[in-house]
Amino acid sequence: MSFSSDLFGSEDPDFLSALAATEILGDAPQAGTKRVPHTSSHTGSALAPLEAETATPGATAYTDAEAYGASRFGELGDYMRRKRVKLQVQNADLATQSLQKPQIFKGLQFYINGWTMPPLQDLRKMIMEHGGIFHAYLDKKGLVTHIISTELTPAKVKEFARMKVAKPEWIVQSVEAGKLLPWHEYRLDVGKVAAVDQSGVQSKQRTLFSVSETRPSSRIDASVETSNPSERVAPGSKPAPQQMTHQESLDRKGDPKAAPLAPPYAAHKSNPFAERLMESTTWRAAHTSVADDYVDKYYQNSRLHHLSTWKAELKELVRKAREGEDEKRRIGDDSSDGLSMRGAELHVVPKSPAKALSSKTKGKWKEEDRVIMHCDFDSFFVSAGLVDRPELRGKPVAVCHSSSKGDDASTSAGVASTSEIASASYEARAFGVKNGMSLGQARKLCPDIGTIPYEFDKYKKFSLQFYNILLSHADDLQVVSVDEALLDVSAKAMLARNAAAKDGARARDYAIELAETIRDEIKEATGCEASIGIAHNVLLARLATRAAKPAGSFHLTRSQITSHMASLDVRDLPGVGNNIREKIKSKWGTTTCGDIAENVSKDALRQTLGNVMGEKIWGFVRGVDSTELNGDQKRKSVSAEVNYGIRFETSAHAEAFISRLSEEVARRLQAINVRGASLTLKVMKRDPTAPKEPPKFLGHGACETFNKSKPVLGPGGKATADPVIIAREAWDLLKSFGFDPSDLRGIGIQIQKLEDMDVSAKDGQTMLNFKRIEGPKGSKLDATKQGMGKVVEGAGKPVAPSRKLGAELPSGFDVDSEFLAAMPMDIREEIAVWAGHTSAKGQEELAQPTAGPSRPSPANPAGRQRGASAPVYRIPTFSQLDASVLDELSPELRKEIESEYKAVGALPNVAGPPPPALLPAKAQSVTPTRNRIDTRHITKQLAPKRSKPVSPSKNSLFTRRPTKLDISATELTELDIDPDVFAMLPLDVQKEQLAAQRQLKKPPAPVGDNLKVMGAVSARNSRSRSRSVSVLYSNAPRAQAHWVDPPALKKLTDTSDLQDLLTRWVESSEATGPTAKDLDRFGGFLADCMDVDRTGDSSMEKAVILMKWWQHLCRARWSNDELVVIAEQRSLIEEDDDWDEGPAVGKAWWRGFFAVKARLDKICKARFGGKLSLK
């Protein structure tokens, strides 16, 4: 059954007729003898040949699995393909550099089997240096002329029965003799075993022999491995059809018994159905790479493209979201790359990666104390699809493009769908269906499997909700994919554990409870199930997730590790694919983790797998993994490639395609504001022995791949993101290969050596008229309504528990998780440790959990109910800190903590920035209207000296701090402009200010220019120091740029007033959002603070503090909107998204925040070369 609406190809005559023709093809072998039209024309269209010296730096074959559908991602089944290593890369180099040596092996092509003496590398070198061609793998028997081997297993004896197999001495002694000695004198005797190969293989091997004496006429041919004379063509001519090979495939296909015996290299099946379609000019024009919108269309529908794009976007979002949480990487910290001020200045000193690394994340938690969670949606695409198709729940279904019926007629006709299944439901998995499998394959296993179409928009939307939820719970987070992330919840878990100990309830697993809370939130927000694995390292957390699925959580604890690991296959370890698994298997004969752990030494593993990999595996099989989360990954390359549907007929087609692809790459570069200095072109070329149409519909089939790179320079000799330049260079590279365009099966362009592009640097660059800035091509959205368009914002208000309480909290130095959330991650964890520690020491008053309204009760240990909340802790003052706690910390951390406290001391009245700031422990998001103040009202009422406006008051810091507001409303208005200061201003500034003032006074400001008030208040406060302050505050931003009284600012060391005002501003406009005017004014003020030359570093620090504070205020209220707005601003989503059900105020504030941030960034960049860091 199919759940998709459209039937197959109803409107496509070519498609229908091809289908009809194919259905009777069972006895119509002519498909194999017939040439596909487009391959027989355009004989003059080959790309230009290349210089021999620059030819093909390397070539690898990319064979298809024997039968397409054996699954590229999951199953093995084609070890031959994966085993291939590309030793021929260096071959070209070796060959070029050794022209002086006698080319005794010229025209010969070797494969070296098994262990040899001298070792493979040496033999390879000898072969290459003397004109021979070395094959790392044997799947191209049609090319290999000789096999070198010392001994053969019975299987190999059989396989090589009809080949020329010689001992290594032949090579060695021929080289020594300086001439080619007769190989049969070194023959390895394999003749006793009768050859029982099936016919297909046999004919292949005849090819081997017949080819063996043909010498490649050029090095191009050699490295390209096109030595079959009937195949090789001068550029511009056409290869002959490969009827033989083709026919073989068809024959073999009909012989079920041949299949298991058939070696992969002989299995070049074709796709007659596709061949039929390719006969139609109009069909080709509409459905292959020659279509002019092919690239766009293709990307719109490519799930893998979406997956990759989303991952990159999410990484960036998380990076942004983390920003401002890393206090230690702030001003003056030379390890910063997002730098601020002095850090930027110091940036002249090149930063050592190692240093940055070490200063960054270092064992805050003892290995065993970490708590890592791995969260992953259950069959994500399917789950998302089922949300709106509840009737399909519980059935075997899969997400794929195919909407065709899997009726008997089509399957028996050999047109089983080659559409790949992106995700299969667990019911389908019970039949053996796997992600990545072709639909046809799946139908064999599960004839009744249903299909669900892709809904890329929905996946992205769910993903953002998912990440919002995770971010609200995590101390640190690393993006794994659109549906998967790693969390560090060490601090939370520690807090919970100690809370539990305190309560006397300790049988519960708080990590599991947290996991269940998270799962519930995800379920509520998206309607989808996710599973969560918990353990003390990343490896084990991932493995735990496997045990948790579906729809569960699992904590893999220490005592379970050994037994859990022992039963696993190495293939289950992250980072071990089929290739490495086979390597292990062939080396040690087992792939069980337990066996490896027991019998294989670390050195042996390192020897075979490489130092790092070997060591990693050694640890993995024991459940050991010290990898730390990295939520701060920056992109190092940008690329775009298409390896599907590439079917060119002329070089003009190829050139046009390169152009399109270049535009795509340029667009991606420009979207993230970078340029690149190096370009790599990747080319997939049909393997000469492969059919024109591979089994997978429009797939690339068996291919050789080639890479070539070169520097790319824009106008100023600088890096570039110019589509025209990229296209030119890429086209040059492609031409240099000299391939027949009709053999191309894949093209990719990668840009490396990225550098940030400052706004000013876009000089001579060709700018694309982009509508869509970034993001995957939207499936159904038009170009302007790009990508995953819609967003998010908790449909199910995924509010973190911690945010739900607060209004009820007592005042005092309470630290709830909201506060923690505002802290730098490192510090947060530290506080947790320390809170736990003091608690354990009996200082209950400092670490006593304050019950939230709906903390998980013992009666509901799973804590599954919504609204479970994190306990609240009190943070002690520095003096209360138990010194012994500090002693236990690493010196580095200790210093950090101490400096944090010092910072508080240095700014006695400062309520902010992140760490020292003890925040109002309130939760506006819960009672949004409660404390809201009418803007106009507050504008008026602000004047009289009063401790605090309505608000929160719960903020003990605020209430304790003596307020300095003692200005009257009248006075305020009068002081809008200070005459004295005004007189000192330059003429143009005077004008500006006058204009601004007039503007200000004109309308009564309907919603309120609160910032004006705010500025005035502050001005009043510091009036005794300098009147210029009032000018600064109450006038238009532009004037501030000319602000002339640095000493005054310097003296304004106490930012608390400003913070107060900032707080008030936010509070008073909590319901309405900031006015543009206020934003501009505030931004202008901060911008002036950045003028270090005039105001000094301290004012800059002030600006940073205020920004941090502002950020905090926003986070405390609208944390769910932060990511959304970041996404929006990076054009990942649309602003006016109709999916966005949340109130607009939060987003308005965040937009304001980021707008000001951008303004400061710009200044910072111009001044210091780096962005303002709020870390």
Added chain:
DNA sequence: ATCCTCCCCTAC
């Protein structure tokens, strides 16, 4: 040793 460059391999 340590870097750089060119891959292979893996993951979703």
Added chain:
DNA sequence: TAAGGTAGGGGAGGAT
């Protein structure tokens, strides 16, 4: 019909 992309870890081997 069908949409087999893409970034980063790491190994090999050469340059420094």
